[in-house]
Amino acid sequence: MSELQDKINKRRTFAIISHPDAGKTTLTEKLLLYGGAIHLAGSVKSRKTNRHAVSDWMEIEKQRGISVTSSVLQFDYDGYRVNILDTPGHQDFSEDTYRTLIAADSAVMLIDAAKGVEPQTKKLFWVCHRRKLPIFTFVNKLDRYGRAPMDLMDEIEKILHINAFPINWPIGVDGHYIGVYDRIKKQVELFDNDNSHGSKILKSTTGDLNDPAIKDAIGEANYQTLLDDIELLDLAGDEFDLQKVLDGELTPMFFGSAMTNFGVRPFLEKFLELSPAPQPRKLKDGSVVLPDNENFSAFIFKIQANMNPAHRDRISFMRICSGKFEKGMSVWHLQGNHPVKLSQPQQFMAQERTTVETAYPGDIIGVFDPGIFTIGDTLTTEKNKIQFEDFPIFPPEIFAKVQPKDSLKRKQFEKGIVQLAQEGAIQVFRQKNIGMESFVVGVVGILQLEVLDYRLKNEYSAQLLMDRLPYSVARWVYADDAEAIRNMKGLDNGMLVYDKLGRPVVLVSNEWNLNWLLERNPGINFTEVPSEARAI
Structure with a gap:
């Protein structure tokens, strides 16, 4: 085996996806803790300290306790080089999440044990599924009262239309789980009940299910419940098929609590074993x-x-x-x-x-x-000029006209607008024959406008004047005759702007107004995104 192939086999690059507040940033932090990249974990929402999650570096993230931009984190574990792509959970920042998923070889889907499959989780799952990404499921927050593991497994299969195979199964009762049973190794792992509140690695004891000491530690009632669950899973559940996992047709399922570190290490080790190395x-x-x-x-x-x-x-x-x-x-x-x-x-x-x-x-x-x-x-390389497929484009749905509050800050304002557009945080448009100070920005979610305002003020020292525009539909327009676009009929209730490459874009308030334009301009083509790009 060549050195290059050996290095490839030891790489794992994955994204974590979830609905907001499912514990994604906390899980990321705990994986870093177990990987030795950090030695003391903090909580995003900790009230007793000023520590924040290590993956939330932007000041606004620390203030609001949410991730608004993808973080890129690396650590080594058991000979593997692990690249974690921690993505924003809030749907207003889904553009950043989708782009990040293109860089991943697999995804970890985080499910809140009390809430099950939530809307944003469902949306992100289908993006991964369309790309045939292997998806691993981690049911989180087992330290709190939640739904029965069987119910959660059933919901994943019915709502997401993917078969689930629990790699491990929680031992105990709702909100008071004491360990997990590894169905592959046929081994029990019981976790210590320490007082570190998840800031340190959680100690555990492993043993055979038939070991009297393990049986005694589990307790008779929990032991019998576990045996019944294992029997039911073995009889009614799917067979484990690694190829189906790699094809995105079967999701390995794990249970734990990122907050208390319950089940984190077993998940990490099994994920590294089963997840794919870098793909073509x-x-x-x-x-x-x-x-x-x-x-x-x-x-x-x-x-x-x-x-x-x-x-x-x-x-x-x-x-x-x-x-x-x-x-x-x-x-x-x-x-x-x-x-x-x-x-x-x-x-x-x-x-x-x-x-x-x-x-x-x-x-x-x-x-x-x-x-x-x-x-x-x-x-x-210069001798091997290949080009990767185009990234998806997201048609913006919210628009605002922005200009600097202080005209003396025009340079800082323009620099900030241009750089944030290059980041993909906003899309920028201009009107013809309008002063250079004014831009029209388009975003997918309203929180992106808040981040724009915050970052321009704090990173570029430029305060904004922002006027929301009454438009929610954008269409790129094409015609053989450029005059036909400039003299477009029926644009009384819309706006003609130009994107960063000078391509004309029509903004209107709704689909009805768009149809009005289509009927009155038969020689013009309207597309959701630039014709050479692909929409999500």
Whole structure:
């Protein structure tokens, strides 16, 4: 086996998806704790301390206790290099989540034991399912009262239309579980009841189900319930089939509590064993590039400005798809059509940065970006110019006209607007023959406007004047005759704007007004996204 193939086999790159408040950021933090990347876990919502989740680095995230941008985190565990993509749970930031899923090889779906499958979980599941991503389920918050494990398993199968195979099964009663039974190893693991409240690694005892000491520790009632559950699962449940897991047709199911660390280590170890190594990536021409291809290739899936407010830096995150990365190497930037030297390559543990000397397929690295990269860009060797498939485009549904409150801050305002658009946090449009100070911004969720206002004020020292526009539908427009677009009929209740590439876009308030335009302009084509892009 070559060194490259060996490195690939030891990489795991996955995203965590869930509905808001299911405990996603907490689980991420606990995986870092077990991986030795941190030594004391804190809670996002801790009232006794000022500690916040290590993956929430943006100040607004710490204030609101939610993730509004994807975090990229690495750690090593048992010979594996683990790349975690912690995504925002709130649906208003689903664009960032979808782009991040393109960089993942598998997904961990987090389910709240009390709430079951929630709307945003369902939405994100189908995005993963369409991409045939292997999906692993972690039922969280077993330290609280919740629904019966059998009911949760049944709900996953009925609502998401995917078969579930519980790898482990909780031992105990609702809200007072004491351990898990590993159905593969046929082994019991009982967790200590410590007082660290999840800040330290939880100690446990393992043993055979027939061991008298284990049986005594479980208790007669719990022991009999466990035997009955195991019998029912073995008789009525699916057989475990790893190929079905890798094809996205069967979800391995785990139970635990990220808050107390109950079940976290068994989940991590089994996930690393069952989840796929870095997979081939699709190219624009329909072919794929294999990870063990010696030619380096990568794509940009995330751009973040001002991760370090003191330096006002801008980092572009790339997913390495093939070949070996080496610090200082020159690569070909396909969209820019020129070579680029990748200086200051870094890997991240939240805001903590480590300089990268080498990296391999599946790894996520950040490089200093002077403003030349955009999301979806391809980086490759000059002699092997391939291009990865286009990233999906999200038609915005909420629009606002924005301008600086203080005209003396115009430069800071424009810089902030441009950089946040390059990050993919907003889409920016202009009106023709309107002063340069005013922009129209489009977003998918209202919280994105709050983040825009907050970040411009705190990162660029530019306060906003923001006027919401009465539009909810955007369509890119095309015609053989440009005059036909400029003289469009029936636009009294809409607005004609232009995107960053100068392409005309019509904004209207609803589908009825859109149909009104369609009827009166038969020579114009209307599309949800630019014609060369693909919608989500």
